[in-house]
Amino acid sequence: MSSSKKTTVRPRALIIPEGERNYITPYGMEKLKSEFTQLKSKERREVVATVAWAASNGDRSENADYQYGKRRLRQIDSRLEFLTKRLEAAVVIDPANILSDQVGFGATVTLLEEDGTEKTYTIVGVDELDLEKGWISWKSPLARAMLKAREGDVITFDTPKGQREVEIVNVSYVPLAVEAVLNNTVVTPNET
Incomplete structure (x- = not known):
């Protein structure tokens, strides 16, 4: 059950200092929410299922599906954490x-x-x-x-x-x- 999904590489986003506002349009807010929902409710679930399946196949040290899945899961969790912070700091201006x-x-x-x-x-x-x-x-x-x-x-x-x-x-x-x-x-x- 190998995954053929491409990993999206994003440029390092501009860091917003603690306490500073993240001005955003309604379009941008919906785009961030949409990405968050897609990652959390679809991609993460699929990767978790793949990792569980791969883990059940025995030796994890040489299991490419397991290793890739764990790495992808860390990437998704990192992006979800980033999006959560951005959404919390967002100030929507229409x-x-x-x-x-x-x-x-x-x-x-x-x-x-x-x-x-x-x-x-x-x-x-x-x-x-x-x-x-x-x-x-x-x-x-x-x-x-x-x-x-x-x-x-x-x-x-x-x-x-x-x-x-x-x-x-x-x-x-x-x-x-x-x-x-x-x-x-x-x-x-x-x-x-």
Whole structure:
């Protein structure tokens, strides 16, 4: 009864210091809850059953199913502990409820780059970061430079290649679709 599941390798998450808030959108909260539920009620149970079966086959020292299962169980338990801490520290902020012309958490901001191109970013929680979608953490240098700015403002921020200057051309607060998490689909703010 060998398992052919792939182990998901996640980058080391940004550590949130004790007592600091973990700002997150409803989308991000549902995504964390969904992952927690999947790990706890499905994957962990399957691995426990595999480990029990493998243990019943005798010598555990040379039993690959048993050894892999125990290692996978430790990974799952570690991730569950991490998710529990993140969920406990979460402060949900719904961009749909924000009426402001200033950039803040949950804002979708269009910037005019120095070369004339426009780029759009959405400021989200550290657990929601996805550069391919243009979702940046509220702790990132760009997001921090944009906070409290308005349309027409020019901001300067540090990058590894030096300082950059961009103009804010649009600020909006668009809800991220929670249904996308529940249906296992990806929706970006521009598609909602």
